[in-house]
Amino acid sequence: MSEIYSFISNSVPMAVLCGIVIIFVMVQSALFFRAAWRRSEEIGISKADRKKIVKSSALFSIVPSLPIIISYVILMPALGRFFPWLRLSVIGSATYETMAANMAVTAAGYDSISGGDFPAETYVMIMWAVTLGIMLSSLAVLILKKYDKKMQTISAGNKALGTMITSVMFLGMMATFSAPYIVDYKNVVAILTILISAGTMFLLEYLSGKWKTLKEFSFAVSMIAGMAGACVISNVMGGI
Numbered sequence: 001m002s003e004i005y006s007f008i009s010n011s012v013p014m015a016v017l018c019g020i021v022i023i024f025v026m027v028q029s030a031l032f033f034r035a036a037w038r039r040s041e042e043i044g045i046s047k048a049d050r051k052k053i054v055k056s057s058a059l060f061s062i063v064p065s066l067p068i069i070i071s072y073v074i075l076m077p078a079l080g081r082f083f084p085w086l087r088l089s090v091i092g093s094a095t096y097e098t099m100a101a102n103m104a105v106t107a108a109g110y111d112s113i114s115g116g117d118f119p120a121e122t123y124v125m126i127m128w129a130v131t132l133g134i135m136l137s138s139l140a141v142l143i144l145k146k147y148d149k150k151m152q153t154i155s156a157g158n159k160a161l162g163t164m165i166t167s168v169m170f171l172g173m174m175a176t177f178s179a180p181y182i183v184d185y186k187n188v189v190a191i192l193t194i195l196i197s198a199g200t201m202f203l204l205e206y207l208s209g210k211w212k213t214l215k216e217f218s219f220a221v222s223m224i225a226g227m228a229g230a231c232v233i234s235n236v237m238g239g240i
Contacts, residue, residue: 008120009080018086025090060217067223071098078113083127091134099177104129189233197226 008014040050068088075084075097087097101113104126110118113126155162181190201222208215 009083009123014080014082018082021086022089065220067220067227068093070224070227074098075101075113078118079123079126087130095177096134097130100130100133101126188237189230192233193226193230196229197222200225 037050041047072084072088075088079101084097098113105111105113105118105122108118108122108125110122118126151162151165154165178194181187182194184190201218204214204218204221208218
């Protein structure tokens with residue numbers, strides 16, 4: 001990591017700017033929580049039940065958060081301590097942040113974000129890329145208004161068709177992201193990682209028939225299994 005780049009990414013001004021946004025979101029969350037707590041009391045939910053809901057929600061949020069923490073550790077050497085903290089805790093996601101950052105650095109002529117040795121202007125370009133990309137999805141509520149009305153009309157007439165359309169679109173998006181790695185048969189690590197994640201997902205989905213709690217953790221655990229498998233495979237192949 002170059003000296004100028006490190007000075008920007010790990011500087012006090014960067015920490016303050018990112019901290020302001022995170023504190024704002026935390027305060028907003030606290031206000032929503034207070035409003036929900038009061039409303040639940042108004043509609044007759046007992047205090048014991050409310051506490052039980054809070055505890056179960058907090059518990060079920062721990063495991064799905066583990067891939068986010070792992071992604072933060074992965075992004076931190078390349079993007080510094082504060083910007084990934086902001087992105088992954090407020091509006092970004094592990095998959096999107098890594099993908100958008102990689103697109104930015106490859107456009108600048110570098111192999112991948114894992115190197116982390118970029119000039120300051122490349123770091124700023126990464127910040128703009130991930131920020132502008134997610135802003136477009138935030139504007140979807142306005143841009144896709146007609147699309148949403150059309151989907152509501154379709155679902156009202158044929159609910160199964162509406163569900164199928166959204167499922168196919170989601171699968172198409174995931175296929176677009178994963179296809180470059182699946183067809184690259186020389187990338188053994190990527191292919192085995194996909195197989196490990198998929199195998200873990202199928203296993204947990206099967207076991208969730210007996211233990212329904214596992215269904216809530218299947219996606220997060222499969223991601224962690226894939227990451228762990230990638231680390232092991234990379235080390236094994238590196239030693240060969």
